[in-house]
Amino acid sequence: MAEERLVAQGIVKRYGSATVLHGVALTLRSGEVHGLVGHNGAGKSTLLKVLAGAVAPDGGTILLDGRPVSFASPAAATAAGIACVFQELSLLENLTVTQNLFLAREIASAGILDKQAMRETARRELAANGLNLTGDEKVANLPVAQRQMIEIIGALARNARVILLDEPTTALERGQIDRLVETLRRIARERDVAIVIVDHKLDEIFAVCDHVTALMDGRVVLDAPIATVSHEAVVESIIGQQEAARLQAQAPAVHATAAAKPSPILTARGVGAPRGLRDVSLDLAPGEVLGLYGLAGSGRSRLLRTLYGLEPVGHGTMRLRDRPYRPQSPRAAMREAVVFVSEERKANGFIPDFDAIRNCTLPVLRRHAWGGVIRRQEAEQEAIGVLERLRVRGDIHAPMSRLSGGNQQKALLAKAVLQRPQVLLLDEPTKGIDVGTKAEIHAFIRSLAAQSGVAVLVVSTEEEELLAVCDEVIIMQRGRCSGRRHEAARLDSTTLRRLALETTPEPVLA
Ligand SMILES: Nc1ncnc2c1ncn2[C@@H]1O[C@H](COP(=O)(O)OP(=O)(O)OP(=O)(O)O)[C@@H](O)[C@H]1O
Ligand SMILES: [Mg+2]
Known part of the structure; x- marks a missing residue:
């Protein structure tokens, strides 16, 4: 039996008259990855913030290696060996990657910062985690997925004894998630660390965890070794028995047939932009939900930002309602009823x-x-x-x-x-949303298209999400998109990933 590293008991947290943690107990063992799940607002982040010294509890005790501790600040928790990656990323955007990685743990010799050593260490850690960066990049200029990876690397590199990760995979794509899962398991075992991961994607919980705890409205409703619980049991403990049954009974999405589609409201032909878009063509019609899939760095988010006037168009043409469309700002796009939900909330x-x-x-x-x-x-x-x-x-x-x-x-x-909106651009629409509400939101997006005739373009790193919510999917690769459509009903996750990787021209689907 692994030794108990951190034991929290009777943790209470109140905000005004609302109690958000009602005496929560959590035991973290060294060498184990511990999953923390629960519906949106269940209290997961609050619990992690208490453990990380960012929020003061109103009651309860925390033992670290058997000794009672209380942290007056995140710095105090860090000093005690607790590293935390919060849900909302907290890198300092104006610093470089290396500066962020070494924040509060700079390498110095004789009181002088050893910049060379830090740069080399940073580069090594970045490369080991699949990031092709020099470390000199300003964080502000990096895509969200890379920022998220850097936060995680920073926590792992702190040699902490307890690592708390609040939804670390929301911006990562499949390959990065697989690598992270592997890294977490390895670090837990090799360095004897206790790791907590909050995650709404239960397949990830099952892939990485030894133990799982579920919170519902601030109370522990499940606490068990992962090997002893089923997927259904975990879903039930997150959303309740009734809701789980309702979810199961819900009819699968009905996908529109290609035949009845009206002419496009938005078109792009050969669009390129200075930063990362090379050659994009697409058509988007009222009443359809079109998916946009591609690997990290392929330009998906950039394309949405360009369509919304956040980034300038370099060449090519865009048309909206059969008129030239070149929004200079989001305000201009909004005037045309083009609305964007960013992945960076x-x-x-x-x-x-x-x-x-x-x-x-x-x-x-x-x-x-x-x-x-x-x-x-x-x-x-x-x-x-x-x-x-x-x-x-x-x-x-x-x-x-x-x-x-x-x-x-x-x-x-x-x-x-x-x-x-008449054109709705969604970047990771269900980022951080619990399993109970996710299906609800997919249905909502579909009804916007079907009933209100909104043209919806969805970017998601989750293949299952695109297949559930979209009629058809187009693929982006290295800033290019031919606009060729793939029927969602005929795709599966593996095929989608293969299409995104293919270097030869996409095959024509029957
Ligand atoms: N500063 C605050 N003031 C008042 N209420 C707060 C504050 N911070 C959090 N809460 C409330 O505490 C409850 C728990 O929030 P918490 O962020 O811990 O949920 P969560 O389980 O992490 O949810 P999610 O899955 O959406 O991230 C919520 O109802 C939230 O509104
Ligand atoms: Mg949270």
Whole structure:
């Protein structure tokens, strides 16, 4: 039996009148990877923040190697050997990769920073984890997946005895996830570390964990060695028995047939952009959900950003409703009813101090204000309706920064929908969303297309997601996309991945 590294007992956390942790117990053993699961807002991040010294608990005890500890700050926890990768990435964007990796653990000799040693170590650690970087890159210029990898490398490199990872795989693609799973298992065993991973993707939990704990509304509802529990049992402990049964009974998505499709609302021909887009052609029609799949770095997010006016077009043509389309800014795109939900919710999603309702109505009110009359209440009622439909849990009248990560994501989707888009661009739409709500959101996206005629373009690293939500999928490779469509109903994850890797021209599907 592995030794107990960290034992938390009776952890209580209250925010105002709301209790979010009701006496939670968690035992982490050295050499083990421990999965922490639960619905959005269950209290997972809060629990990790308590263990990492970022949030002060209102009750309970923590023993580290048998001795009681209490951390007044994250720095105190770090000093005690606890490393944490928080859900919202926290790299300092204006520093380089190396500077971030060595933050608060700089290599120095005789009081002088040894920059050369740090650069070499950084490069080695980056390469060992499949990142082809020099370390001199500014973090701000890197894609999300790489930033996430760098955070994880930073935590692993700190020689911690306890490593806490809050949804570390949300921006990673399959290959990176496989490598991370392998690394975590190896590190746990070889260095005798206790690792916690919060993750909504249960296949990953089953692949990497020795033990699993599920929280529901701030209480432990499951705590068992992973080998003793079934997939269904874990789902049930996350969303409840009733909900699990309902989910099982839900009919699979009905995919639209290609024949009935109207002419495209948005087209791109030979589009290139200075940073990473080379030659993209695509058609997007009202009422369809089109998937865009590709490996990390293939230009998926860049394409969405270009369509939304966040990045300039270098060459090629784009047309919207049969007129030339070249948005100079998101505002210009929004005026054309083109709306984008970014995968970086922290950076460009919402105003943290405004409540969810206000965040949702903000772009709409601004639009209405030009007419002189603002129908605030009407807009708010509509916002509340959509927030409820997407099952946002938590206080939608409190600052949005207080919602859990998954619930913030739902609020951002609501905000996008309330803008009544005709073209909806979604980058990782269910990032951080629990298994119970995920299917709900897929159904919601499909109904937007089917019932309101919205043209939806979805980027996702999760193959299963694209296959569930899209009618057809187009593939991007190294900044190029031919626009050739692959019917989702005829694809599976493996085929999709193979298509993204293929270097020869894509085969024509029957
Ligand atoms: N600073 C805060 N003030 C008030 N309430 C908060 C604050 N931080 C978190 N909460 C609430 O605590 C509850 C638990 O949130 P937490 O972030 O721990 O959930 P989670 O399980 O990590 O969810 P997710 O899967 O969406 O990340 C939520 O209802 C959230 O709204
Ligand atoms: Mg969380």
